[in-house]
Amino acid sequence: MEDVITKPLESQEYFINMGPQHPSTHGVLRLVLSLDGEIIRKVEPHIGYIHRSIEKMCEHDSYQQIVHLTDRMDYLSCHINNEAVCLGVEMGLQLEVPERVKVIRTIIGELTRLSSHQLWWGVMGMDLGAITTFLYGFRDREMITDIFEETCGARLTMNYNVPGGLMFDIHPNFQKRTKDFITHFKKKLPEYDDLLSNNVIFRQRTMGIGKLSKEDTISYSVTGPSGRASGFSCDVRKHHPYSAYDKVQFKEILRTEGDCFARYQCRIDEMWESISIIEQLIDNIPEGSFKAPTKAVIKLPKGEFYQKVETARGEFGVYIISEGQKSPYRLKFRSPGFSNLSALNHMAQGCKIADLVAIMSTIDLVIPDIDR
Amino acid sequence: MDNDSLKDFILQRVPEAEIVQGTQYLQATIPSEKIRAILTELKSNPQTSFDYLFCQTGVDWPQHMEVVYHLKSTTLNHMVVIKAKINSRENPEIDTVCDLYRTAEFHEREIFDLYGIIFKNHPDLRRLLLTDDWVGYPMRKDYVDPVNMIAY
Numbered sequence: 001m002e003d004v005i006t007k008p009l010e011s012q013e014y015f016i017n018m019g020p021q022h023p024s025t026h027g028v029l030r031l032v033l034s035l036d037g038e039i040i041r042k043v044e045p046h047i048g049y050i051h052r053s054i055e056k057m058c059e060h061d062s063y064q065q066i067v068h069l070t071d072r073m074d075y076l077s078c079h080i081n082n083e084a085v086c087l088g089v090e091m092g093l094q095l096e097v098p099e100r101v102k103v104i105r106t107i108i109g110e111l112t113r114l115s116s117h118q119l120w121w122g123v124m125g126m127d128l129g130a131i132t133t134f135l136y137g138f139r140d141r142e143m144i145t146d147i148f149e150e151t152c153g154a155r156l157t158m159n160y161n162v163p164g165g166l167m168f169d170i171h172p173n174f175q176k177r178t179k180d181f182i183t184h185f186k187k188k189l190p191e192y193d194d195l196l197s198n199n200v201i202f203r204q205r206t207m208g209i210g211k212l213s214k215e216d217t218i219s220y221s222v223t224g225p226s227g228r229a230s231g232f233s234c235d236v237r238k239h240h241p242y243s244a245y246d247k248v249q250f251k252e253i254l255r256t257e258g259d260c261f262a263r264y265q266c267r268i269d270e271m272w273e274s275i276s277i278i279e280q281l282i283d284n285i286p287e288g289s290f291k292a293p294t295k296a297v298i299k300l301p302k303g304e305f306y307q308k309v310e311t312a313r314g315e316f317g318v319y320i321i322s323e324g325q326k327s328p329y330r331l332k333f334r335s336p337g338f339s340n341l342s343a344l345n346h347m348a349q350g351c352k353i354a355d356l357v358a359i360m361s362t363i364d365l366v367i368p369d370i371d372r
Numbered sequence: 373m374d375n376d377s378l379k380d381f382i383l384q385r386v387p388e389a390e391i392v393q394g395t396q397y398l399q400a401t402i403p404s405e406k407i408r409a410i411l412t413e414l415k416s417n418p419q420t421s422f423d424y425l426f427c428q429t430g431v432d433w434p435q436h437m438e439v440v441y442h443l444k445s446t447t448l449n450h451m452v453v454i455k456a457k458i459n460s461r462e463n464p465e466i467d468t469v470c471d472l473y474r475t476a477e478f479h480e481r482e483i484f485d486l487y488g489i490i491f492k493n494h495p496d497l498r499r500l501l502l503t504d505d506w507v508g509y510p511m512r513k514d515y516v517d518p519v520n521m522i523a524y
Contacts, residue, residue, distance in 0.1 A: 048500060048503075051502065053510060055511065092395075218423050219473055219474040219475065221424060221425060221426055221475040223426075232446070234446075303394065303395055304394050304395065304399070306396060306397070306427070306442065306453075317427050317442075319429060329431075330429075330431050332429040334426065334427040338478060338479075342475055342478040
């Protein structure tokens with residue numbers, strides 16, 4: 001009898017499928033979890049459910065067409081993805097775009113980042129069981145999508161950039177509406193802290209969960225707010241400034257804890273920086289043309305061009321190998337979500353399933369960005 | 373380290389390397405057998421300390437295959453592009469670097485999936501994006517798929 005009482009319970013590893021249809025994977029991502037009780041021993045991501053082979057399609061498309069494919073990848077950073085391809089093509093053509101274009105691209109890029117972070121914030125709260133955040137996040141995001149709609153006619157996949165500049169000039173209301181939004185959002189952003197950041201339950205579910213050290217962050221090439229939360233200084237806007245980022249003052253948000261809460265706090269602080277960048281530029285949009293003249297058929301010279309930009313998720317790279325034709329010989333998209341996901345197994349080991357939901361929310365996955 | 377000394381650094385270790393100055397970065401093409409040795413050296417040597425592999429990809433050329441490594445040093449802030457030239461298109465093989473750079477684990481699986489390049493000693497070399505029973509390697513230039521591809 002004593003034997004039965006003192007003998008430890010035998011446990012056995014078992015597997016469960018999380019996804020492909022799971023609300024917290026935010027798309028079609030399947031995770032095979034290897035579990036010991038409720039403790040996660042291994043997470044194996046299975047991706048590719050919406051793989052469209054965009055890179056292969058690019059090998060047959062003209063450079064103007066490629067721009068349109070990029071916002072189908074990370075649809076929450078669509079403008080910044082477009083910008084990456086345009087900057088890459090402009091680098092190949094050695095084309096200097098007008099100052100007006102640079103400033104407008106930067107403002108819209110930051111608005112895109114804000115709207116992406118707002119959506120992330122709302123959805124993250126909902127993943128952890130707070131419905132209110134979802135409504136708050138979408139309420140504020142609505143104002144940005146309205147500005148986008150008025151500027152270029154689309155709310156999500158904007159296609160506002162073209163190689164050489166912008167598709168058309170900004171709407172006369174653009175400056176006023178953006179300033180209205182900034183005044184509105186500066187009052188609302190502290191509410192985000194009141195609602196979620198200082199919530200005890202939320203803090204307990206995120207602090208100390210899913211830790212990633214700085215060395216591992218660099219080794220896994222985790223970038224963006226997820227990387228900077230571990231102290232990895234990787235902001236492309238600082239290290240390799242493009243568009244008008246060399247003209248504005250902003251801080252690179254760095255934290256050292258590397259846990260879910262640090263990643264959360266990084267994004268919240270980044271929103272304040274984005275607001276500050278927009279405020280510095282919105283009254284100083286230079287006059288001039290909104291597009292540098294380009295040929296109807298763009299042929300890049302023979303060579304290789306690598307352009308990196310900072311999307312809402314991290315470092316997005318476009319690697320163009322040109323053979324002098326109207327289509328690239330090879331085009332590679334280095335997407336931030338792909339690398340960030342590869343670190344998920346490392347972060348989640350030893351956590352519980354509920355923690356995995358928190359970890360996935362804080363690395364902010366967008367599935368088309370991973371699958372391409 | 374500036375590009376000239378970086379060029380000498382690589383040439384000292386791999387004399388047969390072909391080094392050109394690209395539009396942005398120094399590009400060094402080396403034989404695929406040397407890739408592990410040179411990347412280990414580039415990572416561990418304090419003069420170079422390339423610790424951040426930010427992009428790894430395959431390229432299918434008419435006569436050979438290539439794996440391209442974009443490296444950056446987070447401490448010294450210099451960058452280099454290393455290209456491993458694999459002479460065989462039928463049976464491309466190269467050593468894995470995923471113990472040096474953990475991010476390569478996913479990238480190498482993707483390259484294997486789309487180009488059919490086999491990474492020796494990779495812990496888990498399976499198809500990543502496509503289904504396990506997919507036939508062929510779609511990113512190769514000679515790939516044909518009458519159902520999913522429109523001929524241009």
